[in-house]
Structures are given as C-alpha cells and as structure tokens.
Amino acid sequence: MRAAVVHEYGAPDVVRVVDFDTPVPGPKEVLVRVHATAVTAADSRIRGARFPRGFAPFARLAFGLRRPRRTVLGNTFSGVVEALGSRVTGIAVGDEVAGTTGLRMGTHAEYAVVPASRVVAKPAGVSHDDAAGVLFGGSTALFFLHNKATVGPGTRVLVNGASGAIGTSAVQLAKHAGATVTGVTSGANADLVRSLGADHVIDHTTTDLASVTERYDVVLDTVGTLSAASGRRLLADGGVLLLAAADLGELLRARGDVRVGTAPERVEDARELLDLVASGALRVVLDRVVPLDGVVAAHERVDSGRKVGNIVLNP
Structure with missing residues (x-):
C-alpha cells in the first residue's frame, strides 16, 4: 500500500509518500481501506514537534524523543472494511465505517488497522469526506460544549x-x-x-x-x-x-x-456527530480535498493558520 510517512520532525516537506506493507488486523481489529482522512492541527503539531507550551517533554515521550514513533500520522478515517480479525463480531467485510484511531494514528494511508471497538457505521447519506472531516473538530466542540x-x-x-x-x-x-x-x-x-x-x-x-x-x-x-x-x-x-x-x-x-481538557474519542460521540451530519443539522466545512500525493501541501495549509474548516486526504 501507499502511505504518507514522517521519519523525522520538521517542516511539511519531511512527509514522504512511500510504499508500505499493508497491515494485518489482529484478533479484535479490522482492516479498513481508507477513502478519506483528515489532516489536522494535531498532525501538524506532531510532525513539527510544536507542542503547547509546557507539554513538549511529555509529548516527546509519547510520540518519540528524537523522531516520530508513529511514522504514519492521521487519526480520523472513513472507508470500507476489507478484512476482519478472528474475534470480531457485528462487522462485515464491505461495511462502510468511520472513526478515530487514538494515539496509534496510522490513517494517512491506503489501509489502516483499527480496533473493532472504535469503528462506527457510516450513515449512507454521509460522504466519506464529510465523515472523516467532522470527527476531529466535531468531537472537541461536542466535548467542551456538552461536557465542560x-x-x-x-x-x-x-x-x-x-x-x-x-x-x-x-x-x-x-x-x-x-x-x-x-x-x-x-x-x-x-x-x-x-x-x-x-x-x-x-x-x-x-x-x-x-x-x-x-x-x-x-x-x-x-x-x-x-x-x-x-x-x-x-x-x-x-x-x-x-x-x-x-x-x-x-x-x-x-x-x-x-x-480545560482533552476530548475523549468516544464512539457514542462519533455516532452522534455522524447522525447530525446525516440529518442536515451539522454541515462539514471542507477547506480542500486532496489526494495522498497532496499531503505536503495539506500540511502547509494547516501550518499557514488560514485553514477554513477541515482538510481531507483521499488515499
């Protein structure tokens, strides 16, 4: 498969699109062919090792002291299930799904392995671009407005x-x-x-x-x-x-x-957001949608501070 990889911290041009081994799902995981994924402020911060003041030592421990521990960034996804782990139930090959991957990242790629517990069904009326776009900013907004x-x-x-x-x-x-x-x-x-x-x-x-x-x-x-x-x-x-x-x-x-706080990545929040998009109550604003080969330009746009809404990659 092809994936956008980051082997060192730095400017957007440290991101390279390369051939990568297609991952194999574990017993409780699914393999998703990624149709859409967002490039977010979190991806930009990790790539550039630009963390909020005071958090840098802890972030380096989490993401890698000298270079990124997770070389494939990306946290949101929308796509189609391609393979199932041996202990996965309630999900079928061919299902259209969406969700987030937490600190394991890995969605800036043609395929991503995701814990089955993090997968939610994508409503038929919601595009892959909108599903991937809404989850990062939407879950944070939902958490602060409804929980805080x-x-x-x-x-x-x-x-x-x-x-x-x-x-x-x-x-x-x-x-x-x-x-x-x-x-x-x-x-x-x-x-x-x-x-x-x-x-x-x-x-x-x-x-x-x-x-x-x-x-x-x-x-x-x-x-x-x-x-x-x-x-x-x-x-x-x-x-x-x-x-x-x-x-x-x-x-x-x-x-x-x-x-203050950090928004948890709860599947119930993802379902709520996707249902709001499906009903027309929530519009997903897309700054641009680019192919995987446009990942450097996507990072540059995020770094510019002029991004409007969300930037989506189509691996």
Whole structure:
C-alpha cells in the first residue's frame, strides 16, 4: 500500500509518500481501506514537534524523543472494511465505517488497522469526506460544549476561532442546542460563519476582544489567543471559559469558571456527530480535498493558520 510517512520532525516537506506493507488486523481489529482522512492541527503539531507550551517533554515521550514513533500520522478515517480479525463480531467485510484511531494514528494511508471497538457505521447519506472531516473538530466542540459547559436555549455563546475545524462545528452545535451564538473570525470568513448559524460575528482583524462590552455565558477559545484573564473579562455572572488550546500552565491553574481538557474519542460521540451530519443539522466545512500525493501541501495549509474548516486526504 501507499502511505504518507514522517521519519523525522520538521517542516511539511519531511512527509514522504512511500510504499508500505499493508497491515494485518489482529484478533479484535479490522482492516479498513481508507477513502478519506483528515489532516489536522494535531498532525501538524506532531510532525513539527510544536507542542503547547509546557507539554513538549511529555509529548516527546509519547510520540518519540528524537523522531516520530508513529511514522504514519492521521487519526480520523472513513472507508470500507476489507478484512476482519478472528474475534470480531457485528462487522462485515464491505461495511462502510468511520472513526478515530487514538494515539496509534496510522490513517494517512491506503489501509489502516483499527480496533473493532472504535469503528462506527457510516450513515449512507454521509460522504466519506464529510465523515472523516467532522470527527476531529466535531468531537472537541461536542466535548467542551456538552461536557465542560451547559449550552441550551438562550445561552449566550462566544466561539473564538469560529472558522476552524473546531469552531465551525462549535457554532453549529451551540446553535442546534438553542444558543445565541457569536463567532470570532476574520472578515473574509464572516459570511461563512453566519451561514453556519452565528447570530453575530466579530472580525478579530478590526475589533480587539478586550474592547467588547457584551458578556457571555460560555466562551470557547479554539485557537489559544485568550488567557484565563482576558477570557474571564468576557464572561457574564456564572459564565464559564473553555480553553480548548490550553498550555500546561493554564491546565494546572484551571479551576472554577475556567475549564480545560482533552476530548475523549468516544464512539457514542462519533455516532452522534455522524447522525447530525446525516440529518442536515451539522454541515462539514471542507477547506480542500486532496489526494495522498497532496499531503505536503495539506500540511502547509494547516501550518499557514488560514485553514477554513477541515482538510481531507483521499488515499
């Protein structure tokens, strides 16, 4: 099979597409022919060894001290089951499935081995591109809005970074829950954010959030430009600040109205997101869809900071 491999940390051009042995599923695993997978901010951080402040020593231990331990990156997938492990039940060869692979990565390839417990059925009405695209940002948005805060009818929600992978999902999920949503983005992406359901848009290129007088019940920072202090200034009484891109210091100091964390990769969340996409309640924003040979350009786009929504690879 062909796979995008990373044998050293560095710029996007360290990624190479090479021939690779097709993996064989273990007893409780399935082999998936990958039709679509996302290139995410997490892939970019691992490839470039650019981890949030304070996390670098721990991340190097997890991902490799001198070079990536997992040479094939990629965490989300949508595709077709090609082979089953001997102890897998409830899944058949030919099933269209989607999901995430956790720290084992491995989806930037034509085939990926996935634990059967992580596989969910892809609804027939959802494309492979949309299924792979929604899972990274969507699961993070879902976790923060539903597990770290209470969002419902009348909740005033501010999403900082509303045009990114997390933000595009967060705007829609908050609106779907009945919230009044304000999206913070550049003027170039304002119409997109409004089309996703935002009631108000703040152009961060012309308006400093420090000058905003409105107060919010929930502030979700998806890009790491708010601190605990600057974020708290935007909160209404009883409001909560959600830092989805927190550094180690913010993680250790978070308490009370400041909440951080890492979204768990739960199959029930994947099912919920896919069902929302199937119903039309959640739109997957795709910046671009490229073949496997476009993986370097995909990493470059992520690194640029101008990605809108999700970038999808078609191995």
